[in-house]
Amino acid sequence: MARTSSTPDPARRNERSRQAILTAAAELATELGYAKLTIEAIAARAGVGKQTIYRWWPSKGAVVFDAFLAANENEAGGLDLPDxxxxxxxxxxxxxxxxxxxxDPAFERVGRAISAEIQLDPTLLREYRARLLGPLLEVTRDRLRSAQRAGQLAEDLDLDLAVDLVYGPLHYRWLLGTGPIDQAYADAMVEALLRALRP
Amino acid sequence: MARTSSTPDPARRNERSRQAILTAAAELATELGYAKLTIEAIAARAGVGKQTIYRWWPSKGAVVFDAFLAANENEAGGLDLPDxxxxxxxxxxxxxxxxxxxxDPAFERVGRAISAEIQLDPTLLREYRARLLGPLLEVTRDRLRSAQRAGQLAEDLDLDLAVDLVYGPLHYRWLLGTGPIDQAYADAMVEALLRALRP
Structure with a gap:
C-alpha cells in the first residue's frame, strides 16, 4: 500500500535529520572552524533539537568527524583510482x-582539527582507518599492483612502503608547513616517486 | 668574591627550578600519558609550588611542550648529521x-599529544618549527647538498621536496599506523630514497 506524504516513514525522517545534521556540521566547521563550532549552531541550522544530535553522537568531535568522513566518502564515490x-x-x-x-583554506579550518582528534582518540583513529584511510590505501595498492603486472614497477616492491611514499611527503608538508603545496609540487613528487618505485 | 652555599644566587635557583619542572614534566608525561598529567603532579615532583609553574608557563600544554623540546634538543646535541x-x-x-x-611506547604516550597540540595551536607550531623541526631540516639539507657536490645526487634536486621524502613516509606511518616501524623499514626506506634522489 502506498504511503501518502502526510504519514511520513519514521526511518526516512530519521535519515533525513541525520543527513541535515551532517551537512550542517560540515558547513559550519568550514565556515567557523572547529573551535568556534557548537552543537547548538549545528542543531539550529539542521532544524532539529540538540537532543536529537546527542541521541546519535556523544560529542561535538564525534559529529564533526562523522560529517568529515561522510563528505569525503561521497566525494571519493567508491574510490576508484584511474588505471x-x-x-x-x-x-x-x-x-x-x-x-x-x-x-584549500576551507579544508584547512576543519582538517587540522580532525587530524588532531584522530591522534588523541584511538577510537576515532580506528574509525578513520576503517572508513577512509583503509579503502584509500587499498585502491592505491591495487593500482600499484596493476603497474607491477605491467612490468612498470619492481615485482618485489613492498606495497605498504610504497603507499607511505605516495602519501607521506605531501601529508608531512601539509601538517608541518615545510613548504608550499601546489600542482608543481604534486607533479615533482610523482617524478620522484616513479624513480623510487621503478625496478 | 666567592659565594657560599648558604647565599644562593636567585638566577641560579630559578634555573634549577625550571630544569626540575621540565624534567618532572617529561618524566610524568611518559609515565602517565598527557591526558592524566596535571600541573599539581609536576609541581609535587619538581618540589616547587604550582604558582612557580604558572609564573613561567600559561598552561599544561605549554610546559609539556617545552619539556619535549628541551629533551629533544639535548638528545640531538647540536644536531650534527654524520657525513x-x-x-x-x-x-x-x-x-x-x-x-x-x-x-618506543614511552615516546608514543607523549609524542601523539604533542603532535596534536602543534596542529591545534599555531603558536606552538611556530615554536616547534623554530626550535626543533627547522634546525633538523637545515642539517638534513646540508647533508644532501654535500652529496650533490660529491655528484651522488642530481644537481637540480629540490632539497625541500627531498626532506619531505626523507621524513614524510616514516612520520605518516607513525601518525596513521599504516604499518610496523622497525629497522628493516628504515633500511628499505633509505633504499627507496636513494633511488628517488639519485640523478
Missing part, C-alpha cells in the same frame, strides 16, 4: 586533487 | 634512531 596504463598520469590524477584539497 | 661520504650509511644512521624513537 589508464600510464602510471605517471594516474599518480598525477591522484596527487593533484589531493594537493588542491590540502591547500 | 662519512657514504650517503646510504648516513641516511641509515639518521632514520634508524628515528624509527626506534617512534616505535
Amino acid at each position: 589508464t596504463g600510464d602510471l605517471a598520469a594516474d599518480l598525477r590524477a591522484l596527487l593533484r586533487p589531493a594537493a588542491e584539497q590540502l591547500a | 662519512t661520504g657514504d650517503l646510504a650509511a648516513d641516511l641509515r644512521a639518521l632514520l634508524r634512531p628515528a624509527a626506534e624513537q617512534l616505535a
Whole structure:
C-alpha cells in the first residue's frame, strides 16, 4: 500500500535529520572552524533539537568527524583510482586533487582539527582507518599492483612502503608547513616517486 | 668574591627550578600519558609550588611542550648529521634512531599529544618549527647538498621536496599506523630514497 506524504516513514525522517545534521556540521566547521563550532549552531541550522544530535553522537568531535568522513566518502564515490596504463598520469590524477584539497583554506579550518582528534582518540583513529584511510590505501595498492603486472614497477616492491611514499611527503608538508603545496609540487613528487618505485 | 652555599644566587635557583619542572614534566608525561598529567603532579615532583609553574608557563600544554623540546634538543646535541661520504650509511644512521624513537611506547604516550597540540595551536607550531623541526631540516639539507657536490645526487634536486621524502613516509606511518616501524623499514626506506634522489 502506498504511503501518502502526510504519514511520513519514521526511518526516512530519521535519515533525513541525520543527513541535515551532517551537512550542517560540515558547513559550519568550514565556515567557523572547529573551535568556534557548537552543537547548538549545528542543531539550529539542521532544524532539529540538540537532543536529537546527542541521541546519535556523544560529542561535538564525534559529529564533526562523522560529517568529515561522510563528505569525503561521497566525494571519493567508491574510490576508484584511474588505471589508464600510464602510471605517471594516474599518480598525477591522484596527487593533484589531493594537493588542491590540502591547500584549500576551507579544508584547512576543519582538517587540522580532525587530524588532531584522530591522534588523541584511538577510537576515532580506528574509525578513520576503517572508513577512509583503509579503502584509500587499498585502491592505491591495487593500482600499484596493476603497474607491477605491467612490468612498470619492481615485482618485489613492498606495497605498504610504497603507499607511505605516495602519501607521506605531501601529508608531512601539509601538517608541518615545510613548504608550499601546489600542482608543481604534486607533479615533482610523482617524478620522484616513479624513480623510487621503478625496478 | 666567592659565594657560599648558604647565599644562593636567585638566577641560579630559578634555573634549577625550571630544569626540575621540565624534567618532572617529561618524566610524568611518559609515565602517565598527557591526558592524566596535571600541573599539581609536576609541581609535587619538581618540589616547587604550582604558582612557580604558572609564573613561567600559561598552561599544561605549554610546559609539556617545552619539556619535549628541551629533551629533544639535548638528545640531538647540536644536531650534527654524520657525513662519512657514504650517503646510504648516513641516511641509515639518521632514520634508524628515528624509527626506534617512534616505535618506543614511552615516546608514543607523549609524542601523539604533542603532535596534536602543534596542529591545534599555531603558536606552538611556530615554536616547534623554530626550535626543533627547522634546525633538523637545515642539517638534513646540508647533508644532501654535500652529496650533490660529491655528484651522488642530481644537481637540480629540490632539497625541500627531498626532506619531505626523507621524513614524510616514516612520520605518516607513525601518525596513521599504516604499518610496523622497525629497522628493516628504515633500511628499505633509505633504499627507496636513494633511488628517488639519485640523478
